[in-house]
Amino acid sequence: MGRGLIIVLMAMFGFAGSALAQTGAPPSRFGNWTSAIVAADWRDGADRPIQAFDNARRDLVKGFLAAGFSRANMVDYSLRPDVPQPTSASAVVDGITAAASRGTAGCLLYFTSHGAPNAMVFGVAPRMTPDMMANIVRSACGTRPTVVIVSACYSGIFVNALAAPNRMVLTAASRERTSFGCGADETYPWFDGCIIESLPTAIDFLDLAARTRACVARKEAALGATPPSDPQMFVGAEMQMRLPTLRFQRSSP
Secondary structure, three states, X not given: OHHHHHHHHHHHHHHHHHHHHHHOOOOOOOOOEEEEEEEOOOEOOOXXXXXXXXXXXXXXXXXXXXXXXXXXXXXXXEOOOOOOOOOOHHHHHHHHHHHHOOOEOEEEEEEEOOEEOOEEOOOOOOOEOHHHHHHHXXXXXXXXXXXXXXXXXXXXXXXXXXOOOOEEEEEOOOOOOOOOOOOOOOOOOHHHHHHHHHOOOOOOHHHHHHHHHHHHHHHHHHHOOOOOOOOEEEEOHHHHHHHHHOOOOOOOO
């Protein structure tokens, strides 16, 4: 009787352990990261309202959640003013700072907007300069591992101000070039669309950057968009070693 009971218990626990091994997934490397996705403009080049930036915000949220980021530590904002309760630029900065107090392992900050040779549109507030963005990133993220993605024309202007050993910076264009796809007939700005397209199969942020840059080049060549936007990337010394260990989470087949 005693031996039989032991066998039954072993079988029960063995089955439970097997089921856990099959269904349990390792915790995401990004579960305790802060993430913020901001659609900072809402217009085309002629100041007419469009949906491309907000479409990107919506689907970037889905893509990064699927990659392992936590909704509890993620904030996303639209800075368009033509809604019943618009969000101010200061509320966005406060929200990023508050999220950073919850997700303390690292930071992902993603901005999609229109850009100019010296700044980026940031709602109806004064435009976001490189120094302003650097102050936000420094205040919210400090020395923790940080990835900043800026999707805008001339967004290469932000690279030098944001560069640090603990950071990766990816921009949609060089400091001298425009990016494409911010029109009423576009679902997303092209760079954002390539991030969204690449996220489901990218291994990590380095792979995501490579896939996105290749996607942008293909789209620009196919549609004859010139001169090429020339997306830029900076990876600090600490992040060069850390990023390959920060793999995106993927569902089991």
